[in-house]
Amino acid sequence: MSEAVALTPRPPRRGRRWWSTGVVVVVLAVIAILLFSLVRGASLFVFEADEAVQQRDELGDDRFRLIGSPLDGSIVEGEFEGRSALYFSVRFGESVVDVIHTGSDPTALFQPDVPVFLEGRWQAVPDGVDRFAEGVNDGWYFASDTLRVKHDEDYRDDNQDRISEAEQGGR
Amino acid sequence: MSTRPSTGSTVTRVIGIAALIALALLLCAAFWWSEPDAQQGDAVRLFYLHVPVAILEYVAFIIAGVGSVMYLWKRSVFGDVMAHAAAEVGVVFCALTLITGSLWGRPTWGTYWDWGDVRLVTTLILLLLFVGYLALRQVPGDRHTRSKQAAIVALVALIDIPIINRSVEWWANRTLHQRSTLIEGKIEDINAFATFLGFLACGLVLSWFLVHRFRVAWLEREVATHGLERALSERRAEGAEV
Amino acid sequence: MGYVVAGWIIGIGGFALYAGYLLRRGRRLASHVPADRRRWMTADE
Numbered sequence: 001m002s003e004a005v006a007l008t009p010r011p012p013r014r015g016r017r018w019w020s021t022g023v024v025v026v027v028l029a030v031i032a033i034l035l036f037s038l039v040r041g042a043s044l045f046v047f048e049a050d051e052a053v054q055q056r057d058e059l060g061d062d063r064f065r066l067i068g069s070p071l072d073g074s075i076v077e078g079e080f081e082g083r084s085a086l087y088f089s090v091r092f093g094e095s096v097v098d099v100i101h102t103g104s105d106p107t108a109l110f111q112p113d114v115p116v117f118l119e120g121r122w123q124a125v126p127d128g129v130d131r132f133a134e135g136v137n138d139g140w141y142f143a144s145d146t147l148r149v150k151h152d153e154d155y156r157d158d159n160q161d162r163i164s165e166a167e168q169g170g171r
Numbered sequence: 172m173s174t175r176p177s178t179g180s181t182v183t184r185v186i187g188i189a190a191l192i193a194l195a196l197l198l199c200a201a202f203w204w205s206e207p208d209a210q211q212g213d214a215v216r217l218f219y220l221h222v223p224v225a226i227l228e229y230v231a232f233i234i235a236g237v238g239s240v241m242y243l244w245k246r247s248v249f250g251d252v253m254a255h256a257a258a259e260v261g262v263v264f265c266a267l268t269l270i271t272g273s274l275w276g277r278p279t280w281g282t283y284w285d286w287g288d289v290r291l292v293t294t295l296i297l298l299l300l301f302v303g304y305l306a307l308r309q310v311p312g313d314r315h316t317r318s319k320q321a322a323i324v325a326l327v328a329l330i331d332i333p334i335i336n337r338s339v340e341w342w343a344n345r346t347l348h349q350r351s352t353l354i355e356g357k358i359e360d361i362n363a364f365a366t367f368l369g370f371l372a373c374g375l376v377l378s379w380f381l382v383h384r385f386r387v388a389w390l391e392r393e394v395a396t397h398g399l400e401r402a403l404s405e406r407r408a409e410g411a412e413v
Numbered sequence: 414m415g416y417v418v419a420g421w422i423i424g425i426g427g428f429a430l431y432a433g434y435l436l437r438r439g440r441r442l443a444s445h446v447p448a449d450r451r452r453w454m455t456a457d458e
Contacts, residue, residue: 046287
């Protein structure tokens with residue numbers, strides 16, 4: 001004889017409901033934090049070298065992000081206030097900014113004419129700092145503690161570059 | 172050969188073998204046949220994996236969007252299952268895009284991550300939106316309501332894709348991420364061939380994943396729909412034997 | 414080069430892990446569905 005079978009649908013297991021609802025809530029919260037951080041990150045004002053020079057008075061000692069390409073022959077390793085430092089000058093547009101970078105070492109891509117993103121602030125050049133090689137030497141420098149290298153979207157293989165150099169008479 | 176039931180078929184076996192061969196060729200092209208980049212050196216060898224995975228992640232999410240439209244418009248079960256499958260595969264590709272991109276960023280930019288970079292953060296948001304989509308699909312309740320909500324979330328999430336893709340052009344000088352090589356830049360010779368192989372291999376992997384994941388989602392639906400019927404009949408049969 | 418190799422290992426490894434997960438999940442579910450309802454899935458990979 002067959003027994004009666006309960007056909008009433010069972011309510012969903014509470015554990016599963018809480019787990020999945022929790023994930024949805026956490027995801028929404030993290031997205032909100034990310035959007036906030038993006039707006040905040042973007043609010044760390046970004047200035048190309050020429051804009052940074054034009055707005056030096058308004059910027060005062062505000063922290064900002066500076067964009068420019070190191071000038072050929074300007075990169076010199078040295079010391080600044082007892083720490084190892086890189087002295088160089090970057091150009092964007094018509095303006096040049098002298099830089100002292102005291103943060104962690106840049107990657108191997110750091111070289112003349114490859115754009116860099118620097119974070120820091122304007123400072124007056126203190127006594128004891130020699131002139132910047134190839135720099136503008138206007139009494140101001142950008143005190144950088146973070147250096148990121150931006151590579152471009154073109155890809156050229158190493159050998160091809162060497163062939164081109166050889167065709168142009170070598171360096 | 173075993174005949175245990177699975178989601179495999181002749182078509183998936185052909186795609187799978189082609190994907191393995193293409194991946195092997197891609198590895199050779201990336202590490203042996205291609206040259207280091209004049210600027211980036213060996214770091215460029217991640218390009219052949221990272222870029223195809225990133226572009227195909229968009230393809231997976233767009234398929235999820237098409238399936239979502241099919242469900243909202245025609246109540247298409249096929250569309251609903253396809254959207255679910257493509258979203259999960261898209262999440263895998265998106266996570267790998269972020270990981271390979273971070274590992275490429277460290278030796279080139281000098282950092283794994285930049286919170287001020289629009290492309291990076293919006294890609295992470297896209298990943299989280301689709302993780303949320305997958306979590307939403309697990310919330311118990313009425314199947315139609317859940318599928319409808321999920322379809323709307325997928326379509327909202329898709330708005331992020333053009334933002335991610337164009338961000339490097341809109342903020343060209345102010346974003347750390349390079350501009351689009353495939354649209355704006357140049358890549359030539361063997362490196363272009365390696366890129367083509369990357370798209371071929373990752374495209375085959377994506378296809379294999381999509382077919383299998385679609386079948387898994389279909390089976391889940393079958394189990395959910397017919398599981399109760401079968402359980403009842405089995406219980407009745409057990410009762411009749413007593 | 415270490416970062417590049419790590420990226421490739423994680424990329425290919427991620428593909429392999431997800432493929433294994435899909436196959437296992439497919440086999441488990443397929444065994445619960447009658448053959449006539451999974452006619453496009455015939456045998457093991």
